[in-house]
Amino acid sequence: MTTDTETDVFEEHRPVLLGVAYRMLGRVADAEDVVQEAWLRWSGADRTEVREPRAYLVRITTRLAIDRLRQIKARNEAYVGPWLPEPCVTDFGDTVPDTAERAVLADSVSLAVLVVLESLSPLERAVFVLREAFGYPYADIAVMLDRGEAAVRQLAGRARKHVEERRPRYEVDPARRRELTERFLAAAAEGDLEGLMALLAPDVRLVGDSGGKSKAPLRVLESADKVGRFLVGAAQKGVPDQSFRFMELNGGLAVVVLSAGKPDSVFQVDVFEGRIQSLYIIRNPDKLLSLPSA
Numbered sequence: 374m375t376t377d378t379e380t381d382v383f384e385e386h387r388p389v390l391l392g393v394a395y396r397m398l399g400r401v402a403d404a405e406d407v408v409q410e411a412w413l414r415w416s417g418a419d420r421t422e423v424r425e426p427r428a429y430l431v432r433i434t435t436r437l438a439i440d441r442l443r444q445i446k447a448r449n450e451a452y453v454g455p456w457l458p459e460p461c462v463t464d465f466g467d468t469v470p471d472t473a474e475r476a477v478l479a480d481s482v483s484l485a486v487l488v489v490l491e492s493l494s495p496l497e498r499a500v501f502v503l504r505e506a507f508g509y510p511y512a513d514i515a516v517m518l519d520r521g522e523a524a525v526r527q528l529a530g531r532a533r534k535h536v537e538e539r540r541p542r543y544e545v546d547p548a549r550r551r552e553l554t555e556r557f558l559a560a561a562a563e564g565d566l567e568g569l570m571a572l573l574a575p576d577v578r579l580v581g582d583s584g585g586k587s588k589a590p591l592r593v594l595e596s597a598d599k600v601g602r603f604l605v606g607a608a609q610k611g612v613p614d615q616s617f618r619f620m621e622l623n624g625g626l627a628v629v630v631l632s633a634g635k636p637d638s639v640f641q642v643d644v645f646e647g648r649i650q651s652l653y654i655i656r657n658p659d660k661l662l663s664l665p666s667a
Contacts, residue, residue, distance in 0.1 A: 463624050
């Protein structure tokens with residue numbers, strides 16, 4: 374039997390646990406499964422010697438996420454086409470009042486960064502998430518992962534270097550991102566190739582994730598000409614009873630394309646120096662289940 378106090382303590386820390394698990398796994402359903410397993414471990418544990426519940430729960434969640442990540446990596450070897458994380462609603466609200474902290478959390482959950490994190494080992498990813506996103510000291514991370522502090526510092530340095538080398542450049546100004554997204558949406562809807570070309574960087578990349586379950590490019594498209602022509606062709610076909618909704622997903626503005634009121638796809642752009650540098654399109658229906666319908 375669990376007490377209200379035990380439940381309250383866990384619920385107090387649930388947002389942090391979900392944040393750790395999602396950044397580790399890149400999928401909402403997997404993150405929720407890991408947090409549920411952490412709850413079972415917490416409710417059945419002897420907590421008389423637990424002096425810091427948050428650290429204890431983060432340790433459990435991180436270790437469970439590492440195990441789950443190893444399973445997912447094996448499963449993703451057979452994934453059809455490019456892989457993108459499952460979109461995650463990120464409305465920090467009043468829970469993160471500090472602007473700098475909000476920026477760090479938003480960046481750590483961005484599609485661009487999560488794609489790069491996929492190429493890290495499970496341990497490297499855990500160290501990077503705990504250190505860069507949540508600011509845990511190396512000594513605490515070493516305890517959580519049952520590793521020496523020197524080894525954790527080495528993992529952190531290697532992971533940070535890897536991410537910085539591969540992280541796409543982009544601006545985080547919300548107003549600028551919104552303006553370009555709206556102009557992009559209008560040009561694409563009208564099939565205006567010239568208008569699209571004016572918004573796209575010459576070396577723009579389009580990454581589409583369908584998992585082989587809907588129509589999307591099976592390889593990354595590169596160059597403004599290829600991306601622009603694909604978007605014009607896609608706009609001409611459209612989806613039945615189409616509508617659009619702006620949402621904050623993965624720390625930035627995104628557009629949810631609805632078909633008869635149900636999510637059909639999500640797209641998000643990364644902007645740098647006034648041009649769209651990257652375009653992410655998620656059409657795998659399994660990855661849209663957590664998004665609300667109209």
